[in-house]
Structures are given as C-alpha cells and as structure tokens.
Amino acid sequence: MNEEILNIALKNALAEIKNAVSDVNWTFILTDNGTVISGEDTADPNMTKAASSFQSLAEKASAIGGLDNMLITGDKGKVYVSSINDMYLVAGLTEDADLVYFRTLTGAVLPTVLKVVNSITSSSLAPTPIKPTTFKPTPQIPYTPLKPIAPKSIPSELQIPDEDEELMAQEQEPTEPEQTIESETLELNKPQELETSKPPVEEVPSQQLIVDRFSGLMVKADTVQLDVDILKRWSALLDVKEIDEVDIETFSGKTARCKAKVINDSKLEGRGLVRIPEKTCQLLDVRRGELVRVKPVIPEESD
Amino acid sequence: MPVKKKIQQVEIEEQVDWAPKVEEKRVIADLRETLEDIKKKDGIIGYIIRGTTSASVDIKDPSKIIDYAALSAEAIESGETLSSTFGLGKVCSIVLEGKTLKVLSLTKGEQQLSIFMEKSVDHNSIRQEIE
Numbered sequence: 001m002n003e004e005i006l007n008i009a010l011k012n013a014l015a016e017i018k019n020a021v022s023d024v025n026w027t028f029i030l031t032d033n034g035t036v037i038s039g040e041d042t043a044d045p046n047m048t049k050a051a052s053s054f055q056s057l058a059e060k061a062s063a064i065g066g067l068d069n070m071l072i073t074g075d076k077g078k079v080y081v082s083s084i085n086d087m088y089l090v091a092g093l094t095e096d097a098d099l100v101y102f103r104t105l106t107g108a109v110l111p112t113v114l115k116v117v118n119s120i121t122s123s124s125l126a127p128t129p130i131k132p133t134t135f136k137p138t139p140q141i142p143y144t145p146l147k148p149i150a151p152k153s154i155p156s157e158l159q160i161p162d163e164d165e166e167l168m169a170q171e172q173e174p175t176e177p178e179q180t181i182e183s184e185t186l187e188l189n190k191p192q193e194l195e196t197s198k199p200p201v202e203e204v205p206s207q208q209l210i211v212d213r214f215s216g217l218m219v220k221a222d223t224v225q226l227d228v229d230i231l232k233r234w235s236a237l238l239d240v241k242e243i244d245e246v247d248i249e250t251f252s253g254k255t256a257r258c259k260a261k262v263i264n265d266s267k268l269e270g271r272g273l274v275r276i277p278e279k280t281c282q283l284l285d286v287r288r289g290e291l292v293r294v295k296p297v298i299p300e301e302s303d
Numbered sequence: 304m305p306v307k308k309k310i311q312q313v314e315i316e317e318q319v320d321w322a323p324k325v326e327e328k329r330v331i332a333d334l335r336e337t338l339e340d341i342k343k344k345d346g347i348i349g350y351i352i353r354g355t356t357s358a359s360v361d362i363k364d365p366s367k368i369i370d371y372a373a374l375s376a377e378a379i380e381s382g383e384t385l386s387s388t389f390g391l392g393k394v395c396s397i398v399l400e401g402k403t404l405k406v407l408s409l410t411k412g413e414q415q416l417s418i419f420m421e422k423s424v425d426h427n428s429i430r431q432e433i434e
Binding site: 056067078092 | 367370371373374377378380381382384385386388389390391392393394395396397398399400401402403404405406419
C-alpha cells in the first residue's frame with residue numbers, strides 16, 4: 001500500500017471524524033511500523049510519547065489474544081483505543097462522550113478508507129497488458145529487427161534471399177510499423193554480414209520489460225523468467241543456441257546479471273513481462289509494474 | 304478442574320503510627336472478600352491485587368499467572384502515562400479487551416487490582432460491585 005496516499009486518506013478521515021463527533025478532543029492512528037498519523041494539523045509530541053507507551057502494552061496483550069480495544073476512564077476524560085486491521089486508533093474523548101456512537105462511526109469509516117486506499121494503490125500497481133507494438137527494440141540499436149525471421153529465413157547456401165520468401169515473411173508479420181519493416185528489409189539486403197559476423201558487445205539488443213515479482217520455496221534468486229519469443233529472438237540475433245543469462249538494468253542505474261528461463265505461467269506469456277524473484281527485486285530496488293531494461297548476455301562459446 | 308494457586312506476601316509492619324494501617328487492612332480484607340465473591344461468577348478467570356507491600360494472585364490457570372501479572376502492571380502503567388500525558392486526571396478504570404478475554408483494572412485506595420474475565424461478562428457491573 002502506498003504509504004503517502006494512506007497517510008493523507010487517514011489524516012483526512014480523522015479530521016472528518018473529529019468534525020462529526022463533538023466529543024472527540026484529539027485522535028491519532030498508530031500504524032504497525034510505529035508511525036503516528038495525526039488528525040491534527042500539527043503533530044502533538046504527546047502523541048509520540050503515548051504511542052510508545054501503548055506499543056509496549058500491545059505487545060503484552062498477547063496474553064489475552066492480542067489487543068482489540070482499550071478504554072481508560074479518567075475523571076476529566078477518556079482515552080479509547082481500537083484495533084483496525086493492523087493499526088490502532090487512539091482517541092481522546094470528553095468525560096461524557098457517547099462511546100457507542102464513536103465506535104460505530106470509526107468502525108465503519110476507517111476500515112472503508114483503508115479498503116478504498118488499498119484497492120486504489122493495488123490497481124495502480126498491477127501490470128497492464130501491453131500491445132505487441134510496444135515490444136520494439138530500444139532506439140539505441142537501430143538495426144535490430146523485431147522478429148528473428150530475417151537471419152533464419154536466409155539460408156547461407158542461397159547467398160541471395162528469394163523475393164517470394166521475403167514477401168511471405170513480411171506478410172506473416174501482423175502489424176509492424178513501416179520504419180521497422182524498412183530496417184528489416186535493410187538487413188535482408190545484407191545477409192552475409194549477419195551470417196558471418198557476431199554483433200559487437202555494444203550492439204547487443206535490449207528490451208524494456210515490465211517487472212513482475214514472484215516468490216516461492218523453490219524459486220532461485222538468480223533466475224529471471226522471460227517470454228520465450230524474446231529469448232528466441234535474441235538467440236537468433238546473436239546466433240547462439242540459447243540465451244542463458246541476461247543483464248537487468250533499472251532506471252536508477254542498478255544492474256544485475258541473472259540466469260534466464262522461459263516464463264512457466266502461460267497466462268503471463270506475451271505480456272512483455274520479466275519475472276524477477278522477490279530477493280532480486282529488493283536488490284535492484286524495483287517494484288512490480290516498473291520498467292527495466294533487459295539485455296541478453298552473449299555466451300563465450302557462441303560459435 | 305484447573306488448579307488454583309494463591310501467592311501471598313506477608314505484610315511487614317514498619318511504622319509506629321499503625322492506626323491508619325488497621326483501616327487499610329480492613330479495606331484490603333473487604334476487597335478480597337468482594338473479589339472472592341466476584342470470582343465465583345461465571346466467566347471470571349481470576350484477579351490480581353497489588354499493594355505497596357503485598358500482592359495477591361488468584362488465577363484459575365497457573366501457567367498464565369506471569370503473563371497476566373505483566374499485562375496487569377503494564378495496563379495500569381500505560382493508563383497512568385496516557386492520563387498524565389493528555390490530562391485525564393485520576394484514572395478511574397482501564398478496560399482492556401483482547402480477542403478472547405478482557406481485563407478490568409482499577410485502583411482502590413493503595414491497591415491496584417485487575418480482574419480477568421471472558422468477553423461476555425459485564426465489566427461495568429463488576430466495577431460497581433468493587434466501588
């Protein structure tokens with residue numbers, strides 16, 4: 001859950017609760033990580049002090065199955081603490097406050113706010129399916145064709161590509177931008193170059209992919225999963241049997257070399273995803289839905 | 304039937320002016336008598352009384368005594384901290400509800416007492432009995 005959005009939503013909710021219930025003197029929410037979210041414009045230092053005292057009590061409350069709620073009645077007022085999801089609402093009430101009304105209101109409003117914020121943030125983080133047109137190679141490598149058809153479709157024995165084959169190859173492509181076709185045609189005109197020379201390191205193809213985080217007991221932290229099409233295309237481009245390793249580069253400049261495997265979930269194929277194990281995501285400081293640049297690593301023995 | 308365990312410390316006479324102590328002893332005796340009556344009610348799990356020189360624990364499940372004693376002390380201390388922080392005045396009572404049980408803590412004279420009960424028990428009637 002996005003913490004900033006959550007804080008704003010809860011702060012506003014607390015302010016509204018205070019406006020709605022005249023018996024409320026002050027309120028704050030204590031989150032599970034110890035953050036104090038106050039409904040007031042200026043945070044009261046007393047709240048932090050009270051929060052630390054309360055945290056220690058909440059820990060000991062495991063003896064009664066965890067703290068659900070608490071009411072401290074003083075001769076000049078009350079403090080009511082209520083558990084909401086994994087947070088605690090702490091409220092200062094007047095001596096004759098209507099506790100039932102306050103409980104009903106907060107019990108309805110705050111969980112709803114949390115649910116709404118949670119649904120908003122989770123939906124904004126979910127990866128959106130992308131169209132095949134977004135699978136373009138990065139602009140830095142102008143000669144990179146979209147499909148591995150070019151080098152494969154020209155047998156070395158023929159030397160010169162057959163015009164019919166070329167047309168068929170173009171027809172098989174669904175909807176490619178004109179510019180890409182042109183570059184492909186350009187490659188087809190130079191088949192010998194592709195056949196004989198291996199691309200230099202600086203011309204290694206790369207692709208921007210959406211991060212999908214995954215975890216599990218049998219998941220290896222050093223292995224990422226990619227679309228079979230992407231791996232096939234790269235292996236064809238680099239003229240290697242298969243791509244075993246890839247370099248992942250984040251936009252913040254962090255890189256990692258990982259083993260590459262094919263995405264094993266058919267539902268996630270063809271969506272432009274790179275599935276990165278949770279640990280590696282943490283190392284790279286990337287989240288689900290973010291874009292990263294993925295480059296194949298040219299194997300040493302590629303002949 | 305769970306084993307009942309009672310831990311009681313002997314009070315030590317230190318002052319020459321013992322006249323108010325007689326009064327205090329009577330209060331404690333009355334309080335314990337009241338608590339014994341309360342303990343017989345359905346849903347009451349036990350109680351802890353803590354004074355300046357003595358403490359008394361009567362909990363149905365002896366394995367929980369330490370946990371309950373720690374919770375009772377923390378509840379009273381936390382209540383006093385919150386009360387002084389936010390100017391609530393003298394703490395009359397603290398009701399701590401857990402997922403399975405609840406605790407009513409209050410101060411009577413010099414004695415701090417906590418009564419552990421099931422959530423279905425009306426703690427307000429218990430408090431009225433004590434007060």
